Amino acid sequence: MSSQETRDRLIAIIKEHQLQHGQSKLPVSQLADAAGISRQAFNRYYGDLKEYSLGKESIAKLLVDDNASLSQIIENSEGKLQRLQRAFAEAQKAHERELQLVTKNYVSTLMNNDVMAFEAGQLTSTLTNQSNHNAFLNKRVTELEVKNAKLTIDAVASANAEHANHAEKTDKNxxxxxxxxxxxxxxxxxxxxxxxxxxxxxxxxxxxxxxxxxxxxxxxxxxxxxxxxxxxxxxxxxxxxxxxxxxxxxxxxxxxxxxxxxxxxxxxxxxxxxxxxxxxxxxxxxxxxxxxxxxxxxxxxxxxxxxxxxxxxxxxxxxxxxxxxxxxxxx
The missing domain is CATH 3.40.50 (Rossmann fold)
Known part of the structure; x- marks a missing residue:
């Protein structure tokens, strides 16, 4: 297998991994084994692919001529973004229900001073934990929105670059x-x-x-x-x-x-x-x-x-x- 064929094989493996698992880590040793080369050979000749294998870069950068895969990556990213948005909305609703239920249970058994102490302690703790979780989800949504926008820009740039090399269609060409x-x-x-x-x-x-x-x-x-x-x-x-x-x-x-x-x-x-x-x-x-x-x-x-x-x-x-x-x- 030539060096270019091996490189194409490595890119194909990373692409399949990111299509199935998103932009997550694919260990270099596992990638090298799947491509039939040693880890030392990978580091020596194909080290520029390491950032993609580790999930630090999207494989979309290497797929400017593979519009089908770019489209699939964008679809996967949009799906993940939608799932996180739904999880964020559900977490907010669950948080409101939890606060209402906890308050109702304690009001029926505690005196006013106890309720005030509860609100100052347990309710504040619950609210803080839930707010932290919501902040985390919101951060992930923002990150995915940025990634999705970048993938879309890459796909459009690829399509525009390809279109620039094309001629107007006629019966002669x-x-x-x-x-x-x-x-x-x-x-x-x-x-x-x-x-x-x-x-x-x-x-x-x-x-x-x-x-x-x-x-x-x-x-x-x-x-x-x-x-x-x-x-x-x-x-x-x-x-x-x-x-x-x-x-x-x-x-x-x-x-x-x-x-x-x-x-x-x-x-x-x-x-x-x-x-x-x-x-x-x-x-x-x-x-x-x-x-x-x-x-x-x-x-x-x-x-x-x-x-x-x-x-x-x-x-x-x-x-x-x-x-x-x-x-x-x-x-």
């Missing part, structure tokens, strides 16, 4: 291809034979790649595979894409799910070297069901099963970049 799966769906509807469906699908994809290999100037062409998972609309995805300045972007809707098939298709596009893949995802079964009923009527259930079982593309598969984007209702 932006092209999309989507395989015609109507014959495949028809073949399956008649025969209920999934093998016939796949044969028709493969033929449709092959025709597209034959067209792409005839495009001029492959050295200035960026190919983007949109890995169709049947949970989102391809045209909506294309509408958000922008080509780079002085380059042509080709976006291909690609219902292919195995590493071997994807790599064969990449090799068939040589000498085009800039090939990226974008993968939609959602944790909502409702979104998946609604989008499949609306956009993909007639698609065999076996195709949905293959899409759901597909492994997430990895950096060592050969792509220029791998981008994940979260699908929401209606997209």
């Amino acid at each position: 932006f092209t999309t291809y989507s395989p015609d799966l109507a014959p495949a769906n028809k073949a399956y509807a008649i025969s209920k034979n999934f093998n016939l469906y796949e044969d028709e699908k493969d033929a449709a994809i092959s025709r597209i790649f034959q067209q792409i290999k005839k495009l001029p100037n492959p050295e200035s062409t960026d190919v983007v595979f949109f890995q169709e998972r049947y949970i989102s609309d391809f045209s909506s995805f294309c509408a958000k894409q922008l080509p780079y300045i002085n380059r042509k972007m080709v976006v291909i809707r690609l219902p292919v799910f195995s590493r071997e098939e994807l790599q064969l298709l990449m090799r068939s596009l040589q000498p085009i070297s800039s090939i990226s893949i974008c993968v939609p995802f959602t944790a909502s079964d409702a979104v998946t069901s609604a989008n499949r009923k609306f956009h993909f009527r007639g698609t065999p259930s076996e195709e949905f099963t293959d899409a759901d079982a597909a492994k997430m593309p990895q950096p060592n598969w050969g792509f220029e970049s791998i981008q994940l984007f979260k699908v929401r209702q209606g997209e």
Whole structure:
């Protein structure tokens, strides 16, 4: 594994830790073990990552090209902020109820002087403890608000920097291809034979790649595979894409799910070297069901099963970049 691959692996491990546990400490020894290197090697070659491992810095600084992860970090931070705000409000209500209950219990049994002594002692102590706790919660809320604002600024800055490198979309610098799966769906509807469906699908994809290999100037062409998972609309995805300045972007809707098939298709596009893949995802079964009923009527259930079982593309598969984007209702 190269030094850059090891560094990418370390960053990925820290990112997953912060996504799951927030900006908390990940011991260097544990991080090094997970990356398959010694602690001494980490300190010698990757010491600049120590602040992130110890939770002193947000990994968002290293993820300017990973908008999906930046968005997830912001969502996690907002969720934690909301939970603390709710805890703060609940603590205030509990504090008021506690004072009322304690006062009521003691008033019924103590004389006025005893009540005054109680208020001077026990009530003051209770109030002080509760106020200290509320102050702590308020401090944590403020800290999270600052962190959340910083993460938002980092995400916006990243998006703006990326946008600055893009050109206005035209027919000359932006092209999309989507395989015609109507014959495949028809073949399956008649025969209920999934093998016939796949044969028709493969033929449709092959025709597209034959067209792409005839495009001029492959050295200035960026190919983007949109890995169709049947949970989102391809045209909506294309509408958000922008080509780079002085380059042509080709976006291909690609219902292919195995590493071997994807790599064969990449090799068939040589000498085009800039090939990226974008993968939609959602944790909502409702979104998946609604989008499949609306956009993909007639698609065999076996195709949905293959899409759901597909492994997430990895950096060592050969792509220029791998981008994940979260699908929401209606997209």
